[in-house]
Structures are given as C-alpha cells and as structure tokens.
Amino acid sequence: EAGVTQFPSHSVIEKGQTVTLRCDPISGHDNLYWYRRVMGKEIKFLLHFVKESKQDESGMPNNRFLAERTGGTYSTLKVQPAELEDSGVYFCASSQASSGNQFFGPGTRLTVL
Amino acid sequence: AQSVTQLGSHVSVSEGALVLLRCNYSSSVPPYLFWYVQYPNQGLQLLLKYTSAATLVKGINGFEAEFKKSETSFHLTKPSAHMSDAAEYFCGTNSGGSNYKLTFGKGTLLTVNP
Numbered sequence: 518e519a520g521v522t523q524f525p526s527h528s529v530i531e532k533g534q535t536v537t538l539r540c541d542p543i544s545g546h547d548n549l550y551w552y553r554r555v556m557g558k559e560i561k562f563l564l565h566f567v568k569e570s571k572q573d574e575s576g577m578p579n580n581r582f583l584a585e586r587t588g589g590t591y592s593t594l595k596v597q598p599a600e601l602e603d604s605g606v607y608f609c610a611s612s613q614a615s616s617g618n619q620f621f622g623p624g625t626r627l628t629v630l
Numbered sequence: 631a632q633s634v635t636q637l638g639s640h641v642s643v644s645e646g647a648l649v650l651l652r653c654n655y656s657s658s659v660p661p662y663l664f665w666y667v668q669y670p671n672q673g674l675q676l677l678l679k680y681t682s683a684a685t686l687v688k689g690i691n692g693f694e695a696e697f698k699k700s701e702t703s704f705h706l707t708k709p710s711a712h713m714s715d716a717a718e719y720f721c722g723t724n725s726g727g728s729n730y731k732l733t734f735g736k737g738t739l740l741t742v743n744p
Contacts, residue, residue: 520673521673548730550730550732557736558736559735559736559737560674560732560737561734562731562733565730573730573731608673610674612730615730616729616730618676618679619676619732620673620676621666621668621673621674621675623671624673
C-alpha cells in the first residue's frame with residue numbers, strides 16, 4: 518500500500534512568488550491534515566479536511582495560505598505571495614477516521630529567499 | 631491547552647547502550663500521548679501511543695514508553711541502541727480537546743555512535 522506522498526520534496530522561491538504544494542493521501546483516507554515545521558520549532562497543525570470539506574483551519578497563519586481538496590482526493594496548499602517567514606517543512610498526513618492514527622508524508626521543504 | 635516538552639534537542643548514545651528520550655506533558659486530564667519517529671528522507675512514523683489502557687506502552691522496533699502521572703512524564707526508552715535507530719523523535723499529544731489536532735514537542739535528534 519502506498520503511503521502519503523508529497524510534491525515537490527523541495528522548493529526554493531523568491532519572496533512575493535507563489536508556490537503550490539501537493540499531497541496525495543493514502544487511498545481511502547477521508548481525513549487529510551496539513552502541518553508545518555518552522556526551523557527550530559515544533560510541528561504545528563494548519564488544517565483538517567474531511568473529504569473535500571474543511572473541518573478546521575484554525576492553524577492557518579493568514580489569508581496568504583489557501584488549501585483545497587478537490588473531489589476529496591489529493592490536496593493542494595498554495596502560498597501567495599510567499600514571505601520569508603513561510604520557510605519551513607510542510608507535512609501532510611491522512612487517516613481513515615478523525616480519531617485514527619495519522620500517517621505522514623515526507624514533507625515539502627520550502628525556502629523563501 | 632495541552633502541550634509537551636522534550637528535554638534535549640540532541641541525544642547521542644553508543645551502539646548497544648540504553649536510549650532514553652525525555653518527554654513531559656502538561657495536562658490536567660488523562661492525555662492522549664504518542665511518539666513519532668522520522669528517519670532521514672521519510673515521513674513521520676508512529677512508534678507508539680498511550681490511550682490510558684496501560685501505563686507501559688510497547689511500540690515498534692523495540693521501543694517502549696511509560697506513562698507516569700506523578701511525574702507528568704512519558705519518556706521513550708530502548709534497552710540497546712542500534713545504528714538504524716538514528717533519527718528524529720517527536721513526542722506529542724492531542725490539542726484543545728480534539729482528537730485530530732496533534733501537538734508536538736520540538737523533537738530530539740538521536741545519534742548512535744559505533
């Protein structure tokens with residue numbers, strides 16, 4: 518069974534540019550989560566999807582971040598325009614039930630110059 | 631809000647030595663606690679979790695953790711370190727009463743020396 522995959526693995530962009538991160542959850546997992554780890558700090562929750570619906574986006578830093586999950590399958594996280602403080606590792610996770618174990622992808626390392 | 635604190639951002643042990651990674655939690659109610667591990671270039675993998683069924687929790691790869699309410703601790707141990715245990719380890723809990731919003735410690739990087 519394939520795990521959670523994320524694309525790209527690394528992205529380097531200039532301040533002000535737009536970047537889109539993609540996450541493919543484990544097949545059949547209705548619950549999808551985004552987390553972020555800024556260098557030297559904790560991994561922090563960003564938001565939670567159940568199928569295509571956003572259940573909780575309380576962790577989204579600001580309105581420069583937009584997450585979507587079209588058709589309840591893969592998800593994208595767009596940052597527009599990117600700022601220096603957006604640099605970090607963005608993790609995606611999925612689970613069958615919201616109370617179930619979360620399976621994480623390898624993360625996308627975003628560097629904003 | 632529930633939180634965890636990992637003591638030591640970097641722990642170095644010799645192969646065959648005891649591994650002890652420390653985690654303390656802050657909660658007034660029995661928490662949901664877990665340890666995840668991230669090997670290089672891989673996603674976080676669940677090592678073990680405490681859900682109040684038993685205070686000593688056994689996980690994968692020979693790791694275990696003991697929930698100690700009197701010490702508000704959930705330390706991770708392994709009797710004998712192996713080179714393949716070199717990774718970053720994260721202690722965590724659920725946050726804000728939800729069962730899906732995970733809160734993590736800052737992580738402990740484990741180095742195993744030959």
